[in-house]
Amino acid sequence: MQNKNAVLLFTVLLSLATLYTLSFNWVANNYEEEAANYGAFVADSLESTGEISEDEWESTQAQAAREFLRDSANAEIYPMLGHTYREVIEQELNLGLDLQGGMSVTLEVSIPDLIIALSDYSSNETFRQAIAQAKDAQRSTQGLTYVELFESAWKELNGASENPVELWRIFHNMESKDLFPAQSTEDEIFAILSNESTTAIDNTESIIRKRIDQLGVAQPNVQKVSGGRILVELPGIDDRERARKQLKSTANLEFWETFFNDEVIQRLDAANTAIATANNPELYGSSAPADSVLTDEQKIAKIPLFRYLQPELQRRSAVVGYAAIADTNRVNDLLRRPEARLALRNDLRLLWEAKPNQNFAALYAIRDDSRKGKAKLSGKSIVDARVSYDEIGDVVVSMTMDSEGASIWGRMTTECAADNQRAVAVVLDGLVFSAPSVQTAITSGRSQISFGSDQSIEQKMLEANDLAGLLKAGSLPAPARIVDEVSVGPQLGEENIQSGLSSFVIALLVILLYMIFYYKGAGLVSNLALIANLFFLIGALASLGAALTLPGIA
Template identity: 40%
Template sequence: MQSKGVIRTFTILILLACLWQLSFTAVTAIQNKKAAQRAEQIAQASDISGIAEADRAFYLDSIRKIETRRYTDSLSGVKVYFGQTFKEVQNHEINLGLDLKGGMNVMLQVQLEDLVRALAGNNTTPEFQRAIALAKERSVNSQNDFISLFADAWKEVAPGTRLAQVFGTFEMRDRIKPESTDDQVVSVIKEEAESAVANSFNVLRNRIDRFGVTQPSIQKIGNTGRILVELPGVKEPERVRKLLQGTASLEFWPTFNFEEISSFLDEANKRLAEILAAEEAPATVAEAVAAETDAVAQELQAQSGEDASLAAARKANPLFAVLSPSGMRGSACIGFAAAADTALVNKYLRIPEIAAIFPAEFRPIWTVKSSDYVKDENVYDLVAIKASSRDGKAPLDGGAVVDAHVDYDQRRGGYPGVSMTMNAEGANVWARMTKENVGRQIAIVLDGTVYSYPNVNEAITGGSSAITGHFSIDEATDLTNVLKSGKLPAPATIVQEQVVGPSLGAESIRSGLISFLIAFLLVLLYMFLFYKGAGLVADIALLTNVVLLFGILSGFGAVLTLPGIAGLVLTLGMAVDANVIIYERVKEELKAGKGFGKAVADGYRNAYSAIIDGQVTTLLTGLVLFFFGSGPIKGFATTLIIGIITSVLTSIIVTRLIIDDRIVKGKTISFEHKWSANFLKNTNIDFLGGRKWSYLISGALILIAIGSMCIKGFTYGVDFTGGRTYVVRFDKPVTAEEVRAAVNNTFNLADPESSVEVKQFGGDSQMKITTSYKFKEESSSVDTEIENMLYESLKDFYAAPVSYEGFTSTLENPNGIISSDKVGATIANDIKRNAIISIILALIVIFGYIALRFKGWNWGLGGVVSLAHTAIIIIGFFSLFSGILPFNLDVDQTFIAAILTIIGYAINDNVVIFDRIRENLALHPGSDFKETVNKSLNATLTRTVNTSVSTLLPMLAIAFCGGESIRGLSVALCLGVLIGTYASIMIGTPVMFDAEMAARKKAAAKK
């Protein structure tokens, strides 16, 4: 091995970098544990004697949540680890998926139908309505965007009528002229659609930031108009639905100056101190929580040495303890507060006696961004809005903005700014507003938060103006989208949703970790038992591989899901695949009489082609899965791809470095125990001679599989059919039959056409309920309706009374709904389409790669037939045994992920066998082809069995210990390993042989 010193140094540096990256996860865990301990300490010290028995659990849980958040918020700007703040450390920890952490995953669709209607001035002609209806109908089964579908539909319903006649409205007159072509009009509409989606993205992002979720994720899905939002740890799904689906509201407001409000602030601070001092006890649970946490926190602070005079000052100035007056004359900013204190400031200012102190027009609103005037990034400005109109509405709203774009303010150092244009009515109002507020500030408010409050230098006429400030380009772009958003309605609706309760997430983490550890130990033990000293070297490489895997996952911000853990476990088995290939080649070289050093060098060199070809095919299917999968399946693909790369590197480099060090020191290493030295050696099985029997057996199995698919069909998951699925936990054992009867009675009364499926999910006190009731309706009101129906159907099954709130809540250790999924009809069709495309594409890619590498289509045909044989039998198994075996065998995204993974993994055996055939043909060009193929099959038999066992063992660990939600995935993978191994020997290679012999006969006949 050349340049061993450089490679060793590079490997050590990468390993250290991964350990450094993983240290952030450890630091975050330590701080979170401290936060939980402090919250528990405060909760235990709380006086609950005045709280009703039924409210105590909620009361204590509220205290824990408040204090945990208070503690972590207080650390967000504090440097806790090598100069990095806690917030920065959190951003570098391993991200857990919702199935592990609990929370909510939501796919929103920006309703471009409403956008098109608005751009057309809410056109009511029959042709326009028909075109909209056609486009909407086709969007369910099409991957084209709505604008293109509408344009095609318009050509059908109104041939000869140009789109410019429909969209050339007064508001759009500057961009769409009477002479504009249809293509030009469509281009303008698509630009508006992109702007609407970008704005929806920004609105949602800022709403989520204000919601206070740790490590939220929000991303646009290509050009589909869809936005994926992941909110870990969320426990109030209904609140999130309202937050995400609310219509954005853009407003322009005049403001008060600080000096106009400062005296009122002083008076409010004094009056608040009197009110708080006069309160003897909290009146409600919510108030009790706030009072108790403040009191206990102060008590704990006093116990830790807090100065008594400071505590007295806080008591004397309760408002100023959480809101620092800005003191900025001429500014609309009247104060600053930490993010954790903004809710308390709002609460204080809304107390009727306090609100009465301020002018009737006064409305305090927080900025969306942290303050530019305070260094702490966790502090926000409070802006004093002046609502002086009779109806209390803003003088100007977003409907007046015609256009907005990023510009650069050369007078202020070239900082990015925003130029905007208003319609005629808006221009008049804007001129009047700016004239009345020269020397003051006007606040731009979206969704109840201030985006900007620029100074007015002079009256602005003509409807054009600029907003300047110390904006970055991204901030100016976001503000541009905000301004453009107000003129057109493009609401976002939830088309797919998954909710996982934290207790189910904790169970998933526990089962995932247990299965991972068992799988890891099984692989370590197997490699040592079979390869002795070399097996220990492979174990060291495997341990290195795990560190690299988790370090890279953390470094790239990848999300670890439960299927992702299954991917990690599969990677463990596949990681030693390369070592098995290498070790078997080294053993062959040693038995050929070569010296130890020479045998090691030749063994590694001769194994490279088989290793690379086998891993590349798996990598290709992993990439297909990554690009066509979503959510947890993308997490599975991510860990699989990273695992393949790290496995190859550690299996080749780390083991070689260790073995070469022993060679340099004049030492050797054993590659076998006595019992394994001749395992499956010197076999002389005529595999090709028995191929007719294998064809017959496989043909019968395939016929049974296809027959079951056609006659019995499948049990489809909700992501293929559309609908809603709920996992419900009871406080006592129940049967699926009695739950099914109760739920059916309720849903059939409402809609006799709807279907309901109930099956046990995990233990006998947990059921999975799937319904098609109103599955084409995606509104949150339907979600609530179904949850109500479930509650009414199932409440009598509980030993202890359960309220509707308790049934639908996802608080710690819940009974009731602990997870839910919603998939709209359009999303379901997209998922099915992507599943079919991904499987076909994977087979085509593998066929092409093998045909290219082995320079013959016959080889590719053998590989693909072997894979198709394996996939069909497994699919048939899921059809035949669904509803018979005591675990979930639904055909869903996870199942498709399993099939694709099997396709990628099972080809490895074919590739190794084909590689040996190619090698033997090169060494013995005149030998009989059948004899060469049989010889190659026998020579690789040990490797084939060993790699299958080393992969099967960890997958069995997942199947038995990995939890109910991925049991179907692990069962499919186990079957894939077994059937794939058989198919590579008894189907793939014989098919390649028959195709090759047919090609040779054809070539000979032509001669």
Template identity: 40%
Template sequence: MQNKGLIKLFAILFGLVSLYQLSFTWFTNGVEDKAKMYAEARSNDGREMADLERVYLDSVANQPIIDLGFAKFSYNDIKDKELNLGLDLKGGINAILQVSVKDILIGLSNESKNPTFNEALAKATEAQKKSDDTFLNLFFNEFEKLSNGEVKLSDPSIFGNKSLREKINFNLTDEEVMPIIENEVTGSVNTAFEVLRSRIDKFGVTQPNIQRIGKSGRILIELPGAKDIDRVKKLLQSTAELQFWEVYSNQETANFFFQANSVIENLLKNEADKKETAADKEDNLDDLLGEVSDSLATKQVNNLFTVLTPSVPQSQNQVSSVIATAKLADTAKVNSYLAMREVRALLSNDMKYAKFLWDSKSFTAKTNTGENTELIYLYGIKSNREDVAPIEGDVIEDASQEYGQTGKPEVSMTMNATGTRQWAKMTTENVGKFVAVVLDDYVHTAPSVNVAITTGRTSISGGSMTVSEAQDIANVLKAGKLPAAAHIIQSEVVGPSLGQKAIDSSMSSFALALLLVLLWMIFYYGKAGAFADIALLVNLLFIFGILTAFGAVLTLPGIAGIILTIGMSVDANVIIFERIKEELNKGKGLKASINHGFSFKGALSAIIDANITTMLTGIILYVFGTGPVKGFAYTLMVGIVTSLFTAIFITRLLIDWYAAKGKLFTFNTSMTKNLFANIDVEFLKKRKIAYIISGAVIILGVASLVTNGLNYGVDFVGGRTYVVKFENPTSASDVANTLKDAFGSAPEVKTYGEASQLKITTKYKIEEEGNHIDDEVQDLLFKGLTSYLPEGLTMDEFKPGFDGDKKAGIMSSIKVEPTIADDIKTAAGWAILGSLLVVFLYILFRFRKWQYSLGAVLAVFHDVLIVLSLFSIFYKILPFDMEIGQSFIAAILTVVGYSLNDTVVIFDRIREFAGIHTSWKFSTVVDKALSSTLGRTINTSLTTLVVLLAIFLFGGDSIKGFMFALIVGVVVGTYSSLFIASPLMYDAINKLDKKKK
């Protein structure tokens, strides 16, 4: 092997870089473990512990964790560089947002005051509470009922306005206007989707999942690893409506507040007197019920200053933009007081359009009694009749988080030319006064203008603004404004879908299986096996190093890709070792045998062909696939590259190093020396039996697919999801088994937030519509969970919407449509078909006969059909869930990759034998080639199966179905390479030869 020095240098550098990249994960885990210990030492409450963890991590966010002398890394730095885990392995935040179609319609109508329009909106809003239909359809139905043909949607006061005049005119009928409005609404929801996706991409979590749910205006969002639910809510629900306003000083508002206090005091006193008089007329029973005490309590809150402290400057130095302070809990009451007609009448002509806005953040301070309480500042905004700000967010060209002159985080904004002119004018006119930067009706800063700002740059700052808050504000400003409000209708911090215990057991079983593979290689190949083990471990180091370096995400499908990679890595070494052994058995010297084994005439041709076909599959799947398909493909492609390098170069370096010492090197042990030696199996004579067996299984499978179907997961067919609260921590697996009898099959059950809260998703009667079906499912759920619920809990208390103190029952309920849209499933299907077509063409190019391509592709179809057939036949029999969902896609792809790899290696041997033994019959060539590769085939299959079986037997229950699919796929893939692919290829060639004769 030439250039050994260069290869050694590259391998060492690559290994060091991989270790360097993975070290960030090590240090990140160390910091987060300390955060957990910090939280556990101070609280036993789950939610409070999460808050304490966040406090600890925020406190060390910018402190050096790694100091290399020439470079320092804080927690935030290393967190960005750690190995990313997907939601199915790490947990995170799952939220469903409802984009307000009502707000979109109001916007399209230019905030119409038409009574028919607004009544239809109100009735549609009410109807939606009891209907699964879309808001838009409900609105159209209500409008049709109310209008009676007298008012049209195209009316200038509704949708026939200036903004839509190019699309809607007064002559259009309602039937003609409806699809136009539907398109406009769809466009607005799509815009909201893109804005939210842009924000999420900048949020800092890895591989977020965002999907539209049908045409409902709902958007599903999954953020792996995210825990700060409040931060996520702010990020997702913020409409990003940025405004710049002039503000009143506390000097200008002081007199108003004193007048308002007096008026409010009189109003409240009169109201309290009326209540007391009315209470005196009631009988003693009312007194016992507390009506009198209520009126007395009302009298205690007797003026504005009870809930608001005005800021009254005693000197010019105390003039400020903060006009008052209130307790955070009292803001709603203050708003109601300041909105009173009698109070608004006190505003002077200069202030008649004033509006009052709160600060974006509260702060903690001690009261007169020494207790800590949350306070918040109030500002007075100089609004106008139209309530339109002088400068709005559309003038912002860029925004970024930076550090101000005091070293504290702030948001720096750059304006376009128009904004620069407007900002210069506003700041020039307000030198010595105050201006406010308002985002979504909250004041983020209201500084004094010292000099005019003509550069078009400004900033949002605050004394307690954190780095993450500054980053989020910058992100939403860059991503743009939502076309309508988006409300989170369901959100929780979710645990991993496998459960932490299942993940731990799966990782332990994976480590055990890997150890068994390493020991088997040593047992079978001796010292050469030990060198192959080193190459395999280096391969895994390279894979995880690359995944970490490029910010890729490791998911359950990705693990499937790594398992396939391990099989291919072992396979490459096995092929090389078997070729070296063949040469040694022929009497050649060790060095010549090693050179031949690693040459293109030896094992290299088969290895490269097998890896290229699998790589082509990965490329097509990555380009056309989505979600789990893309994750699988990426990991697979990385694994192929690293496997080739380690098998061909790392193993060769080690073997050459040992061979150079002149010691005995046999590539086997005393126990395995004669294993698979002199095997001569007539495979082709058994092909008819194989055809009959495969045909019978496929026929049974197709019959089962037609009659029994498949156990499609919620990913494909949707389902009803309930978040159920229990009094005590409850086992998800126990509840799933209990509900299996009620629903006919076990629902998907996950711990949802706290250990005493579960998310239960069932596909029971999902195809049927109607409220009575919903009631039936809730009734079955209630009866199924009776043993876990408190005694005496009624069905009404169990149902969602119960107004009392809910100790247990349904906290939220939603009917979900498929989370994998039709276009995703279609893309996955085309990706698989496209990959098979490319593989067909490549094999045709390499082997020069289309029969080889036909045999390989038909064998893959055979393997997929067998797996599907077995899942259809046994999903009601076997004691674990065999759902067809996103994980199953990854399993099928693994089967395709493994089968192709195995088949191509065998085909390469057949081609080699056909070139060497030209006098043999082709049937003999095929049989001899299959027999000669049998040792390699069994070795590779066994090592892969050991990994899969260990995870299947000792891993989590929730992934048994996934592992079962992989096990079946490996067994069937090995079988088909020997008894389906090669015989089909032989029959096609033999039939063509007979026609020629």
């Protein structure tokens, strides 16, 4: 009798625990339905005032619902127990990509960029040709790694060269002399490159996992596939643009000294003239027509760069000019032309700001003392990054450097402060986040990244959290680009759920009826045991944080 009571008590307690675990799904669904209703109310209001069209209603409703859930993530929504929405969704039974919708992304790690970085950005012509030839071969060759293709291209080109180069001389430099010893054979160098490429892919996979954790995605799937690629599946992701940004961002943080604009404006003018001369040589030289008789079309032809880039001539700073956001790609194409690069010289890099205001972007003059695109101080020296507030209460990301980074930062800021308070640019993935003038030397090893004035506090906070997470997770060892992306819409997920549930219910009813028909009373008892087992199994899945997929339902 005592054993029977103990079993009954255990069953009741287990049932209550299972109901409690499954209740998180019910609470979360109710609150998300409330958010959807709020989003519909906002979209209806905007549509009634003519601020959005009927075609924009659905995206506006979804955006408003996401903002409602994000802003109330810490609101208590579980009756009596006081659990917040964030805590509830962490405890609910998760659905897989095939049921919930989401996105599947394939990333490709750029091994060519890794090899170039290991060579300390060598400009050896044979080396660069081998890199380019291996890239071309990779597009049409299956089954070979990029390092193997590079090895084949190098041996072919270097063997045919009149002045062959020993490969170790390209990779043996101050930073990697221990990795690539002097007098190493070509086979040894290629073995090291193969090992480094494998390590880079492994490290990229690990960093991607850390970044996904910050997106709050339940049961993501990250796995390596062939060809140096990484498959990432994100069930239930709402803000897909944010996810793309998190996945493909190299998070390569750099600190650069800058030029004053009056120090380089003549170079820009020379670049403009060089481009115009190459495009329209008849407008220059001894037989060229005078400026006073030029047509409007010819006048425009003589300012191909300044047609899109407005030089900054009013204020002395690191900003050399401004361009409409729609014209930045045109300016980039012009500045990449050989005649423009020759006029600008290789100690000058021109980078756009990360946060343009009012549809115009500023172009900064970066001083590259290495002449190879290598910063004196990088994000590798960052040991901590967190969201905080500056003196006026604006959102910033505060960074702390290690001892070596603090020493370099101290020297850079000392030199800039003494040189007419020259600006230091904080650059992330090739975009200037801020370029403050250095008033005094900073020897504490601390710095900040600000986010401009064209965003709301909520937007700044979201971006600051993302950036701090990227910096703490670490920069990717090599750039990664999205080569394939598949979005699974929630409607497809709903269709899968309905199909899966229908097949499940039909199969279950057939089994239950057959058990009763064949076994009579014993069959009824077995049916009750089966239903109880199913009930407890789903509760166990929810408590373990597992994800329910369509094959799992089947």
